[in-house]
Structure formats: structure tokens, C-alpha cells
Amino acid sequence: MRKLKAAILGAGFIGQAHIEAIRRIGFVDVVAIAHSSQEKADESAKSLNIPKAYGNYMDLLQDEEIDVIHNCTPNHLHFEINKQIIKHNKHLLSEKPLTLTSDEARELYLLAKDKNLVTGINFNYRQFPMVQHLRGMVRANDLGDVRIVRGNYLQDWLLYDTDYNWRLEPEYGGPTRAIGDIGSHLFDLAQYVTGMKITEVLADTSVVVPKRYKPQKGKQTFQTGTKENAELVEINTEDYCSVLVKFDNGARGVFTVSQVSAGNKNALELNLDGALASGCWKQEESFRLLMGYRDKPSETVLRDPSLVKKEALPFLHYPGGHEEGWTESLKNMMQNFYNAVNGITSHSDSVASFKEGYQIMLIIDAIVKSAETGCWEKVADIVD
Incomplete structure (x- = not known):
């Protein structure tokens, strides 16, 4: 099984929970983190033992080593960041809500629909x-x-x-x-x-x-x-x-x-x-x-x-x-999502789709x- 490389955008409560859950499934390495500034990114990378730190997520998107990105940023950033992640052909697990408006959610749903990518929302x-x-x-x-x-x-x-x-x-x-x-x-x-x-x-x-x-x-x-x-x-x-x-x-x-x-x-x-x-x-x-x-x-x-x-x-x-309990639900989310990314299984219906997020x-x-x-x-x- 190929070891996948993941990056986390945002290192607050839920971002750190994602990191812990990813590490527990055993076949994914968290190799990068992005924050609102380089100083914060460096600090988070050091405390969470992550090798790469980015103060700008657009720079992270150019990193060819990264297979999957987790969007754990505040709600107002979900739409534009999710859109850029998909356009840069990275698999994407987004925190909820998918966007702030249904029009934005529809745009992401249609964009992801035309890509050969695994996308999902963390309704854990x-x-x-x-x-x-x-x-x-x-x-x-x-x-x-x-x-x-x-x-x-x-x-x-x-x-x-x-x-x-x-x-x-x-x-x-x-x-x-x-x-x-x-x-x-x-x-x-x-x-x-x-x-x-x-x-x-x-x-x-x-x-x-x-x-x-x-x-x-x-x-x-x-x-x-x-x-x-x-x-x-x-x-x-x-x-x-x-x-x-x-x-x-x-x-x-x-x-x-x-x-x-x-x-x-x-x-x-x-x-x-x-x-x-x-x-x-x-x-x-x-x-x-x-x-x-x-x-x-x-x-x-x-x-x-x-x-x-x-x-x-x-x-x-x-x-x-x-x-x-709750931490195991996140681990299950990562297991089912990454199994689809690695081609081990098809996309599990336990992982909410962008269409369901739009709905x-x-x-x-x-x-x-x-x-x-x-x-x-x-x-x-x-x-x-």
C-alpha cells in the first residue's frame, strides 16, 4: 500500500483532531501545515511535529508531494480554499459547513463532479x-x-x-x-x-x-x-x-x-x-x-x-x-476517506459527498x- 501524503490547513481544535486521527490509521503521513502567517505555521509545525510549514496556502498547493488536503479553516474561508484545492487536483476533505451559501456549495459540487478526485465533508x-x-x-x-x-x-x-x-x-x-x-x-x-x-x-x-x-x-x-x-x-x-x-x-x-x-x-x-x-x-x-x-x-x-x-x-x-467514542469516529472517517483515495475501496457512503453538503x-x-x-x-x- 502506498503511503499517502497529507496537509492540514488550519491548526485549531478541529485541525489538531484531524492530525491525530490521520496518524492513527497508519498509512498516511502529515507532511505539511498551513496557517494564517508564516510565524503561526512554523509554531504549529514545530509543536505538532510536522516537517513543512506554509504561511500561504497557495504555496502549499504547489507542493507536488501532497496528495490530500484537509480544510480545517474558519467557515468563511471554506469556499475559495476548497475551490483552489480542487483546481489544483488535490483530494479534499473539508470541514463543515461546505460553504457559507448554497450557491457556493453548488459551484463546488459541480466543480468536483467533473474531477477524478475523492472529496468529502467531515460529518463524522x-x-x-x-x-x-x-x-x-x-x-x-x-x-x-x-x-x-x-x-x-x-x-x-x-x-x-x-x-x-x-x-x-x-x-x-x-x-x-x-x-x-x-x-x-x-x-x-x-x-x-x-x-x-x-x-x-x-x-x-x-x-x-x-x-x-x-x-x-x-x-x-x-x-x-x-x-x-x-x-x-x-x-x-x-x-x-x-x-x-x-x-x-x-x-x-x-x-x-x-x-x-x-x-x-x-x-x-x-x-x-x-x-x-x-x-x-x-x-x-x-x-x-x-x-x-x-x-x-x-x-x-x-x-x-x-x-x-x-x-x-x-x-x-x-x-x-x-x-x-468521538475520536474513533474521526479515525473511521479518515480510514474510509483514505481507502477511497488509495483505491482500496470505492467512495464510502459514510463519507458525506459535496452533493450532500450542497443539499x-x-x-x-x-x-x-x-x-x-x-x-x-x-x-x-x-x-x-
């Missing part, structure tokens, strides 16, 4: 074994027809008015925050597991903390702040959103996202209510799946190779009781419009 929650098990149950009709889909993604890292991050600023994070940042994961997961498409939405949003203290020096995601050396600024992106949805098969759903719900660190939850049974998966308790029935006791299915559907087996690596942006468009109009809004069709 697809990669959990019990998510794959639940998806297998849906496909086997173990739940019966899925009638209702309920989900939430709750965090508390922006609970206080002293909590601040670049994601709060529309010019960097985009016109939506809770919706685009964590809601995109929830919408993708619901569609992926059920095989159903969201076609219509009715949304309500709120800026729960309308003013926050912005520090003079930026902080990484999830770091706490104080009022010292900080400026009180107005906030225009939502902390919270609840949305009713309709699916293409007539099923209904309701989703809530919040970044101001105390005690919830990364509480992604998906519930499927079928005609025969219900299934519930919680990311913070990812090793189990809760099953509910009307005529017999509820069950807890644990992450164990002897208990899960065969579709889930490639996504778990240790015996039952040896728990695997998520169309859902977000409809949610934003619905929050403005107070009416049901249809999700636009993908335009090839």
Missing part, C-alpha cells in the same frame, strides 16, 4: 458503530415505517455573556451559527440514518444572549472568557433554533439546536419512532442504542461485535466493553427563510 457522526447499527435496522425494516424523527444538538459553551469565539461573527462563521455549526450535523445524520430527505421546514430562532464581551485576543473554540480587556458587542447570530420538518415520504420531525443549554457539552441525540419500534442514539453515550416497544420491555443494545448489524462491524475495532445548505436556506417569514418553506431541489 455517521462514523459511529451504533449509528451504523441503527441505520441497518431502518434498512431491515426492524422499526417498521419511520413516522417521526426527533433530534437535538445541545451545547453550553456559549452560555455566558463572557463566552466569545469567531463563530459568533457572520463575516467569519456565516449568517447562521447554531443552525449551520451544529444543526448541519443533526440534519445530515437524520437524513443519512433514515434514508429520507427533508423537504419542508417551519423554524423559530432566538439570539438568547444579545450582547457579549469580545476579548482583544481571540480564543479557541470551547475556551472560557472574562470581562477583562473585552469590549461589549451586539450579537446577530442565533444561539437557539427549533424547526419542524416534513420528509419526502410524509414522515414528520422536530429538531432543536442550542449553544446555551447548561450542562450539555456535546449532546447530539437522534430518535426514530417507527410503526413497530423506536430507536434512540445519544452521542454522549455513543456505546449504546435504546430501543422501545409497545408490547415488550425496552432494550439497550450495547456496542459489541456480537450484537450489532453486519453493516456496523467495520466501524468498531475493539471487543465489547472497550468503549470507542444541507439548501435546508439551511429554507430554515433561515422560514424564521424570517414565520411560514412553512420548501427546501429547494438540487440543481445540476
